[in-house]
Amino acid sequence: MSTQPLVIGKFSLGMGDRFAHEAEAQLAACLAARKFGVEIVPVWNKSNREHNIIGSEPTSTRAAADAAVKALGWTAPYFLDADHIGLKTVDRFVGVSDFFTIDVADFIAQPADSAAVQTFVDRHPELVGTLTLAGIDRPFTITRADVERTAAKFLLAVQEAGKVYRHIVSVKGVGRFVPEISMDETDSPQTPPELLVILAAIADEGVPIQTIAPKFTGRFNKGVDYVGDLAQFEREFNDDLCVIAHAVKQYGLPANLKLSVHSGSDKFSIYPAIRRALAKHGAGVHVKTAGTTWLEEVIGLAEAGGAGLALAKEIYAEALAHMDELCQPYATVIDIDRSKLPAAAVVNGWTSEQFVGALRHDQKNPLYNANIRQLIHVGFKVAAKMGPRYLEQLKACRESCARNVTGNLLERHIRPLFL
Ligand SMILES: [Zn+2]
Helix, strand or coil: CCCCCCCCCCEEEEECCCCCCCHHHHHHHHHHHHHCCCCCEEEEEEEHHHHHHHCCCHHHHHHHHHHHHHHHCCCCCCEEEEEEECCCCCHHHHCCCCEEEEECHHHCCCCCCHHHHHHHHHHCHHHCEEECCCCCCCCEEECHHHHHHHHHHHHHHHHHHHHHHHHHHHHHCCCCCEEEEECCCCCCCCCHHHHHHHHHHHHHHCCCCCEEECCCCCECCCCCCCECCHHHHHHHHHHHHHHHHHHHHHHCCCCCCEEEECCCCCCHHHHHHHHHHHHHHCCCEEEECCHHHHHHHHHHHHHHCHHHHHHHHHHHHHHHHCHHHHHHHHHHHCCCCHHHCCCHHHHHCCCHHHHHHHHCCCCCCCCCCHHHHHHHHHCHHHHHHHCHHHHHHHHHCHHHHHHHHHHHHHHHHHHHHHC
């Protein structure tokens, strides 16, 4: 076994393959990027929540990824992300994953031990005062009280991340996986000065994170575009990159540490800002997508017509009938206007073109309906319940499903971000 520590490259794309049928089509998008001269590291991610809803095991994600890599002759690195795990859920992933998104959002704002907060603040006088960071025009002014408040809010979460990290190390060994810490599934975004305090705490805790997923300003709803203040997003994203570069030097965090953008699919309006920022700072990024691929499967079925279209309509009807149950786990990351969801009987009369037009993320198409898109996004449980009936159609409509999966990742994601 190689003794080289696992290090993730500059640009990486998280991809979700809920039913383990699209790994090849997804990898084809990375292969195409490679032909254009840009290395995109594929990372297959599937959360514990997704595995539970579908009734699958992480070994199936590993098998699908390995098979795709073999089939397409992919020789560059690739990873399997145990997405949003904690101490209670990590064990199921620990054998097959080599990337761990340690989710500590639930521990944010649970107050840390006040002695630990004081120790932290005393150890970090450099955080207090007027900080001029390379690349940021306006210096940060951070008071001792600010550091105390931020430490009180995040220290317990960072300590928890340390526990999870050390648990994974005890099984896999140091350097045998890429650690990420995620704080995105919480109420309020973390500001760049807060990120700096958090990174200092992570370094103290001894977690060599290679990616960090803060919560950014604005709405990152599932499968649809960004909603928020574009100028503020761009300013904070740039500031975050400078904070990371500073923290790498100041606290000895891994040199390849980069931002991880969760719910990163379909955020078309911020991709130009991300692209500009990466170029300006020479920074890398991990963009995590997941359900956008499942949506392309449904689009592929609908585009194929016949039994595929019929099944896509059935998925819509069932999702509509069970909307409350399906939306509940995703309540904070979807905004569905129920009055804009057509009745199942209406959709049943649609052509392929109408169904595809409503679902495909083409904001210029007058048929596009972001409410239908979000409902289907959370509706994968319906397909999981269909079991073999769904999987048979995925095979029968392979060409159109694969074409849409690859085209979506390459043309709507990789191209505007990286090519
Ligand atoms: Zn996340």
